[in-house]
Amino acid sequence: xxxxxxxxxxxxxxxxxxxxxxxxxxxxxxxxxxxxxxxxxxxxxxxxxxxxxxxxxxxxxxxxxxxxxxxxxxxxxxxxxxxxxxxxxxxxxxxxxxxxxxxxxxxxxxxxxxxxxxxxxxxxxxxxxxxxxxxxxxxxxxxxxxxxxxxxxxxxxxxxxxxxxxxxxxxxxxxxxxxxxxxxxxxxxxxxxxxxxxxxxxxxxxxxxxxxxxxxxxxxxxxxxxxxxxxxxxxxxxxxxxxxxxxxxxxxxxxxxxxxxxxxxxxxxxxxxxxxxxxxxxxxxxxxxxxxxxxxxxxxxxxxxxxxxxxxxxxxxxxxxxxxxxxxxxxxxxxxxxxxxxxxxxxxxxxxxxxxxxxxxxxxxxxxxxxxxxxxxxxxxxxxxx
Amino acid sequence: xxxxxxxxxxxxxxxxxxxxxxxxxxxxxxxxxxxxxxxxxxxxxxxxxxxxxxxxxxxxxxxxxxxxxxxxxxxxxxxxxxxxxxxxxxxxxxxxxxxxxxxxxxxxxxxxxxxxxxxxxxxxxxxxxxxxxxxxxxxxxxxxxxxxxxxxxxxxxxxxxxxxxxxxxxxxxxxxxxxxxxxxxxxxxxxxxxxxxxxxxxxxxxxxxxxxxxxxxxxxxxxxxxxxxxxxxxxxxxxxxxxxxxxxxxxxxxxxxxxxxxxxxxxxxxxxxxxxxxxxxxxxxxxxxxxxxxxxxxxxxxxxxxxxxxxxxxxxxxxxxxxxxxxxxxxxxxxxxxxxxxxxxxxxxxxxxxxxxxxxxxxxxxxxxxxxxxxxxxxxxxxxxxxxxxxxxxxxxxxxxxxxxxxxxxxxxxxxxxxxxxxxxxx
Ligand code: SF4
Ligand code: SF4
Numbered sequence: 174x175x176x177x178x179x180x181x182x183x184x185x186x187x188x189x190x191x192x193x194x195x196x197x198x199x200x201x202x203x204x205x206x207x208x209x210x211x212x213x214x215x216x217x218x219x220x221x222x223x224x225x226x227x228x229x230x231x232x233x234x235x236x237x238x239x240x241x242x243x244x245x246x247x248x249x250x251x252x253x254x255x256x257x258x259x260x261x262x263x264x265x266x267x268x269x270x271x272x273x274x275x276x277x278x279x280x281x282x283x284x285x286x287x288x289x290x291x292x293x294x295x296x297x298x299x300x301x302x303x304x305x306x307x308x309x310x311x312x313x314x315x316x317x318x319x320x321x322x323x324x325x326x327x328x329x330x331x332x333x334x335x336x337x338x339x340x341x342x343x344x345x346x347x348x349x350x351x352x353x354x355x356x357x358x359x360x361x362x363x364x365x366x367x368x369x370x371x372x373x374x375x376x377x378x379x380x381x382x383x384x385x386x387x388x389x390x391x392x393x394x395x396x397x398x399x400x401x402x403x404x405x406x407x408x409x410x411x412x413x414x415x416x417x418x419x420x421x422x423x424x425x426x427x428x429x430x431x432x433x434x435x436x437x438x439x440x441x442x443x444x445x446x447x448x449x450x451x452x453x454x455x456x457x458x459x460x461x462x463x464x465x466x467x468x469x470x471x472x473x474x475x476x477x478x479x480x481x482x483x484x485x486x487x488x489x490x491x492x493x494x495x496x497x498x499x500x501x502x503x504x505x506x507x508x509x510x511x512x513x514x515x516x517x518x519x520x521x522x523x524x525x526x527x528x529x530x531x532x533x534x535x536x537x538x539x540x541x542x543x544x545x546x547x548x549x550x551x552x553x554x555x556x557x558x559x
Numbered sequence: 560x561x562x563x564x565x566x567x568x569x570x571x572x573x574x575x576x577x578x579x580x581x582x583x584x585x586x587x588x589x590x591x592x593x594x595x596x597x598x599x600x601x602x603x604x605x606x607x608x609x610x611x612x613x614x615x616x617x618x619x620x621x622x623x624x625x626x627x628x629x630x631x632x633x634x635x636x637x638x639x640x641x642x643x644x645x646x647x648x649x650x651x652x653x654x655x656x657x658x659x660x661x662x663x664x665x666x667x668x669x670x671x672x673x674x675x676x677x678x679x680x681x682x683x684x685x686x687x688x689x690x691x692x693x694x695x696x697x698x699x700x701x702x703x704x705x706x707x708x709x710x711x712x713x714x715x716x717x718x719x720x721x722x723x724x725x726x727x728x729x730x731x732x733x734x735x736x737x738x739x740x741x742x743x744x745x746x747x748x749x750x751x752x753x754x755x756x757x758x759x760x761x762x763x764x765x766x767x768x769x770x771x772x773x774x775x776x777x778x779x780x781x782x783x784x785x786x787x788x789x790x791x792x793x794x795x796x797x798x799x800x801x802x803x804x805x806x807x808x809x810x811x812x813x814x815x816x817x818x819x820x821x822x823x824x825x826x827x828x829x830x831x832x833x834x835x836x837x838x839x840x841x842x843x844x845x846x847x848x849x850x851x852x853x854x855x856x857x858x859x860x861x862x863x864x865x866x867x868x869x870x871x872x873x874x875x876x877x878x879x880x881x882x883x884x885x886x887x888x889x890x891x892x893x894x895x896x897x898x899x900x901x902x903x904x905x906x907x908x909x910x911x912x913x914x915x916x917x918x919x920x921x922x923x924x925x926x927x928x929x930x931x932x933x934x935x936x937x938x939x940x941x942x943x944x945x946x947x948x949x950x951x952x953x954x955x956x957x958x959x960x961x962x963x964x965x966x967x968x969x970x971x972x973x974x975x976x977x978x979x980x981x982x983x984x985x986x
Contacts (some may be wrong), residue, residue, distance in 0.1 A: 248932075282924050284898045286929065301715045
């Protein structure tokens with residue numbers, strides 16, 4: 174890392190390692206009277222939260238920072254780590270400062286978690302969104318618009334924070350700008366992956382999920398500027414797409430190993446909800462409807478959404494092509510139904526297209542990477558030297 | 560008391576209901592097997608909160624992959640199918656129902672010329688279970704059939720919103736258009752009303768049977784025996800035969816209740832059971848409870864297709880709306896796990912149960928994720944004795960008889976002790 178990038182990223186790393194509650198409190202200290210709403214993956218209705226004058230955040234589990242002392246009595250051993258460690262954050266009061274939580278229908282675990290959360294922490298705001306799985310019904314967009322309106326009216330009820338159409342239009346514009354910067358950073362990595370390693374990018378993106386968008390814009394701009402000017406020498410590595418880590422976050426050590434073992438990560442599905450739309454959401458007309466239509470028609474391919482109009486593997490194949498990737502590395506969270514099911518159809522699609530692939534299973538608390546390092550190295554060597 | 564002394568060891572839990580249910584279900588399977596030769600349009604459908612009436616009214620024969628999967632398990636044929644799917648890339652952590660179904664296809668047991676044909680259309684009634692979406696995407700992929708996603712918003716407030724109902728009704732209309740297209744039969748709304756009247760009669764019968772289990776002894780086991788009614792209520796609902804089946808079932812159970820006859824020689828414990836059964840070891844599992852004279856007087860699994868005991872019925876006067884309401888609200892799977900706590904609480908109170916048994920299955924996170932919290936609620940907050948045991952509904956590798964037996968025996972021993980103390984029979 175150059176000194177300039179290090180200077181930029183160090184404060185972002187600090188934001189990322191704070192407990193979610195502390196990150197919220199820190200923001201609130203600068204915004205007296207402000208409120209913070211955390212969204213469990215994948216899609217985050219950032220615009221609606223922001224338009225209500227609140228800070229949208231991501232609830233991404235406890236990673237390696239929290240020991241399970243309560244949550245493993247609530248959720249069994251065959252449940253993914255992020256669900257348990259997120260609940261544990263609640264039990265250990267590490268989310269104090271966060272005023273509300275939003276879950277959606279990504280899987281059965283998240284669905285049950287939302288109501289178990291509401292039961293155990295009955296004084297917090299919890300909302301469950303049902304996002305459409307039918308993308309083609311003539312009623313889908315109206316339905317989703319009404320679901321987003323319902324969320325807004327819940328904010329008004331609970332916090333006296335109404336969402337006006339104008340405020341929502343402004344929020345859409347702000348988040349369009351943030352997403353445009355993120356897209357630019359992805360484009361930079363596709364073009365010159367040596368300029369912004371995934372380990373650094375991960376820090377920046379994670380911090381963006383707990384920072385007000387106005388500040389994120391400045392930070393991301395600065396990163397784009399510094400990274401573009403970097404003069405790293407490209408190495409002899411393979412270019413890979415990461416798939417499967419859309420909800421539970423891979424341990425940063427695993428991403429490091431990927432790079433050290435000879436991969437440039439040129440595309441991924443990390444923090445997908447924070448860059449959901451593939452291009453700008455329109456700021457004309459009814460903003461709730463605009464968001465709904467964009468969700469359905471311009472949403473990223475995700476394992477937690479049934480697109481219906483194309484084969485499950487096409488989203489990944491398209492990413493491989495666009496990012497000029499050599500291979501796909503499936504980072505699959507242990508016990509994650511959507512990731513593990515989709516793996517089969519995506520794998521078959523990639524085989525038809527002759528795209529090499531490697532599977533790595535992970536858990537939040539994974540701490541030894543040696544075996545994984547060997548597997549990745551062997552895979553990379555087979556690709557570089559065959 | 561031992562199993563031998565209660566005479567349950569080799570007991571057959573059979574009655575007229577079981578026999579008739581088998582007959583009806585075999586007749587349906589026979590129809591499924593002939594569908595291709597007879598050029599009948601078929602549609603795959605899920606059990607939970609289903610809309611089978613629409614298929615009937617459009618002259619499309621329903622296929623239920625969940626039923627095929629559970630039959631494979633009960634006949635001890637699921638493991639090779641699961642393994643076949645795992646060889647193809649499915650994880651050992653994926654729902655084994657799906658794996659058994661896909662394994663059947665990979666094994667050549669499903670498809671043209673097979674007893675289980677490919678569906679003409681795959682209708683995913685996405686009611687609660689998120690795995691359904693995956694399962695039917697995969698089924699549509701292997702069978703090359705068109706997939707229709709009937710997205711039913713999860714019940715996130717006590718009542719579905721107007722937007723929820725509108726969204727579901729609209730999709731139902733779109734589904735009807737598709738079904739008419741595949742069968743070439745234009746749906747007649749009066750025929751649908753007639754079908755719904757049969758449904759309502761069956762629902763009424765099923766509910767009356769369940770209410771009869773409030774009697775002591777309960778005339779049947781509302782977990783293990785209810786399975787024989789779940790076929791007719793979820794798969795055959797809407798037919799005259801299913802309605803008559805339930806008329807007969809009510810008569811049979813009323814008679815048993817009047818005579819004070821239950822499924823076991825003696826009803827010593829009344830339980831409510833939560834979670835699906837371990838189909839690969841159905842009878843062995845049942846015996847573990849029967850030896851203690853434990854009878855399930857209510858179960859949540861018996862309500863995955865619909866909760867009828869609290870009065871909801873399909874309404875021929877409001878055909879599409881009542882189908883939508885049933886899918887949205889009147890079934891277990893589309894309600895939150897915490898709403899399920901209230902369902903169980905009501906069962907424990909109104910059916911006068913001594914204990915709650917949670918059978919936590921690895922495959923089905925819809926049911927199981929969070930059941931530890933459920934146990935906390937019932938033991939700590941309500942003081943209901945609660946047993947939590949783990950295995951699987953489809954994968955025999957997760958069934959450990961010795962371990963289950965130890966836990967079940969220890970639980971009922973302690974329950975027996977508590978009962979004795981409470982009755983002053985023991986100091
Ligand atoms: S990691 Fe997978 S299973 Fe767990 S909550 Fe996220 S999507 Fe659901
Ligand atoms: S997760 Fe449960 S409800 Fe869903 S398909 Fe599997 S067994 Fe059925």
